[in-house]
Amino acid sequence: MIEVVLLGTGGMLPLPERWLSSLLIRVNGAFTLFDCGEGTQIAWREAGWSFRRLAAICFSHTHADHIAGLPGLLHTVANAGRIEPIDVYGPAGTADVVNGLLTIAPALPYELRVTEFAGGERMKLPGELLGSSVAGQHELPVLAYRVDLPRSRAFLPERARQLGVPIALWQRLQRGESAEWADGKITPSQVLGPERKGLSVAYVTDTRPLPELVALATGVDLLVCEGTYGSDDEFPKAVRNQHMTFRETATIARDAGVGRLWITHFSPALLDPGAFAANAETVFAASTVGWDGLSMTLAFSER
Amino acid sequence: MIEVVLLGTGGMLPLPERWLSSLLIRVNGAFTLFDCGEGTQIAWREAGWSFRRLAAICFSHTHADHIAGLPGLLHTVANAGRIEPIDVYGPAGTADVVNGLLTIAPALPYELRVTEFAGGERMKLPGELLGSSVAGQHELPVLAYRVDLPRSRAFLPERARQLGVPIALWQRLQRGESAEWADGKITPSQVLGPERKGLSVAYVTDTRPLPELVALATGVDLLVCEGTYGSDDEFPKAVRNQHMTFRETATIARDAGVGRLWITHFSPALLDPGAFAANAETVFAASTVGWDGLSMTLAFSER
Numbered sequence: 001m002i003e004v005v006l007l008g009t010g011g012m013l014p015l016p017e018r019w020l021s022s023l024l025i026r027v028n029g030a031f032t033l034f035d036c037g038e039g040t041q042i043a044w045r046e047a048g049w050s051f052r053r054l055a056a057i058c059f060s061h062t063h064a065d066h067i068a069g070l071p072g073l074l075h076t077v078a079n080a081g082r083i084e085p086i087d088v089y090g091p092a093g094t095a096d097v098v099n100g101l102l103t104i105a106p107a108l109p110y111e112l113r114v115t116e117f118a119g120g121e122r123m124k125l126p127g128e129l130l131g132s133s134v135a136g137q138h139e140l141p142v143l144a145y146r147v148d149l150p151r152s153r154a155f156l157p158e159r160a161r162q163l164g165v166p167i168a169l170w171q172r173l174q175r176g177e178s179a180e181w182a183d184g185k186i187t188p189s190q191v192l193g194p195e196r197k198g199l200s201v202a203y204v205t206d207t208r209p210l211p212e213l214v215a216l217a218t219g220v221d222l223l224v225c226e227g228t229y230g231s232d233d234e235f236p237k238a239v240r241n242q243h244m245t246f247r248e249t250a251t252i253a254r255d256a257g258v259g260r261l262w263i264t265h266f267s268p269a270l271l272d273p274g275a276f277a278a279n280a281e282t283v284f285a286a287s288t289v290g291w292d293g294l295s296m297t298l299a300f301s302e303r
Numbered sequence: 304m305i306e307v308v309l310l311g312t313g314g315m316l317p318l319p320e321r322w323l324s325s326l327l328i329r330v331n332g333a334f335t336l337f338d339c340g341e342g343t344q345i346a347w348r349e350a351g352w353s354f355r356r357l358a359a360i361c362f363s364h365t366h367a368d369h370i371a372g373l374p375g376l377l378h379t380v381a382n383a384g385r386i387e388p389i390d391v392y393g394p395a396g397t398a399d400v401v402n403g404l405l406t407i408a409p410a411l412p413y414e415l416r417v418t419e420f421a422g423g424e425r426m427k428l429p430g431e432l433l434g435s436s437v438a439g440q441h442e443l444p445v446l447a448y449r450v451d452l453p454r455s456r457a458f459l460p461e462r463a464r465q466l467g468v469p470i471a472l473w474q475r476l477q478r479g480e481s482a483e484w485a486d487g488k489i490t491p492s493q494v495l496g497p498e499r500k501g502l503s504v505a506y507v508t509d510t511r512p513l514p515e516l517v518a519l520a521t522g523v524d525l526l527v528c529e530g531t532y533g534s535d536d537e538f539p540k541a542v543r544n545q546h547m548t549f550r551e552t553a554t555i556a557r558d559a560g561v562g563r564l565w566i567t568h569f570s571p572a573l574l575d576p577g578a579f580a581a582n583a584e585t586v587f588a589a590s591t592v593g594w595d596g597l598s599m600t601l602a603f604s605e606r
Contacts, residue, residue, distance in 0.1 A: 012382075013344070013375065014342070014344065014345050014375070015345065016348055016349045038344070038371075038375040039317070039341060039342050039345065041316070041317065041341070042319055042341075042342060046319045062406075063407070064375055065375075068372075068374050068375045071367050072340075072368070072371045075368075079315075097407055099403075100406030102403070103402075104365060104366070104403070105367060
């Protein structure tokens with residue numbers, strides 16, 4: 001199960017009625033946060049979740065509207081009692097920026113481990129999540145992320161009984177290990193069902209559309225992707241500022257065959273993003289123009 | 304005239320219903336900001352004032368809850384079109400912290416001039432304000448500030464006429480300069496009324512009470528002072544954490560003979576600060592337990 005909350009949906013600057021774009025996901029009780037602009041910790045508090053189990057932060061890039069909230073959040077996580085390390089991922093330049101911001105969080109009770117990616121790397125994220133990254137195209141280095149929660153194959157007790165496998169060995173087989181006993185031996189495949197689809201989420205912001213982004217998001221259950229401009233008329237501005245229109249965002253979702261699309265990172269000039277929903281929906285029906293606090297629980301779909 | 308807005312009243316961390324403690328004052332169209340925690344720019348926007356004429360920022364100290372909002376605010380002020388310099392004042396260590404935070408605001412269209420004070424210094428602030436500072440007592444260097452808007456002495460036209468001063472010289476005399484003409488000469492004192500009281504505001508936070516703070520605030524029209532704890536029972540905590548209770552705050556106001564007291568910088572655990580108003584009011588009647596957006600216009604009281 002993956003719980004997802006879109007903490008904010010704004011780009012460039014925080015507004016009284018719109019937090020900056022940020023995505024929080026929880027898996028097996030541990031949190032991974034994507035981007036942390038000014039005010040993200042307040043939006044997180046509004047979502048009603050505790051701070052202590054924040055274990056990883058993935059930054060798309062180091063523009064202030066995506067990272068300025070880091071020191072305040074780190075203080076609040078410390079106040080919540082965390083002492084375990086937090087992993088920070090981001091593109092080239094992230095370590096310098098994090099170090100700069102840490103001048104106002106000089107004595108945290110946990111370790112902050114910063115890793116810079118060029119795009120293409122994979123990493124383990126909290127709660128058994130597998131992360132991957134690709135480079136986007138923006139004014140400075142930017143990363144898009146995908147997380148996968150694999151699902152283990154089902155253990156088939158009837159099959160194990162037929163093969164005479166002692167019950168004491170079942171758990172080992174379920175974990176994917178082979179087993180031997182007095183009367184025989186067995187490999188996991190003999191008592192496990194077929195491969196099962198896991199759960200997956202992709203987070204893409206502050207980039208022009210790229211084939212690599214479609215590849216990254218292929219088949220995800222949920223794609224959270226920027227759509228800075230609602231109107232098709234702002235396509236030239238999207239090209240110039242290296243963002244996307246809703247139509248472009250939906251085109252990525254369609255081409256990647258995702259389950260659902262949430263659009264986020266609206267220009268401050270876009271006062272009513274929902275008014276442009278049709279520009280996305282005509283391209284990809286399962287599009288949602290996001291709002292602060294939009295949440296969803298992704299659950300394994302079949303037994 | 305001095306316009307004052309208490310942008311936020313929180314200490315330690317920003318809450319969904321309470322911005323971090325920050326005071327904005329406007330004099331002759333120019334802004335001076337006191338402290339800038341995470342979210343201050345949003346509170347400023349809620350107050351409905353434009354950003355372009357921010358000309359000075361006075362930091363009490365460099366704890367994150369008083370300074371983390373700086374880079375975001377500087378971006379927003381830049382977006383509002385400012386190109387003129389901004390002066391930044393703060394205690395020792397401010398320049399390092401500001402430089403750290405500027406890693407996410409590396410290319411501003413205006414100059415940021417940082418001056419560190421030890422306490423006791425004076426400075427010119429925007430809109431003909433005169434600023435002064437004293438050191439407080441906290442975990443790290445902290446400054447309290449006072450601003451004075453002097454009022455010129457009234458020009459007495461009847462007296463000038465009696466003395467035969469040509470009208471062409473009146474303006475010069477009003478500015479405080481001596482004047483000569485064919486038939487005589489005159490000093491300003493001969494045609495100016497008595498000294499007149501100006502307007503003044505003091506801003507004190509994150510410190511234990513000190514005699515120096517009483518001296519700083521003596522006779523100000525408005526004292527904005529921290530009261531982290533409402534209950535007298537939390538006096539030991541106030542001592543330990545180097546803050547004040549409402550009663551201590553009001554005692555400074557009373558001893559300094561201020562016109563009005565606004566209490567701010569409430570502990571996040573203080574859910575209903577107003578419930579402790581009596582602890583201040585019994586010591587100093589003109590006490591107000593502050594709230595986000597509390598505002599006041601100080602005007603010269605007599606002709």
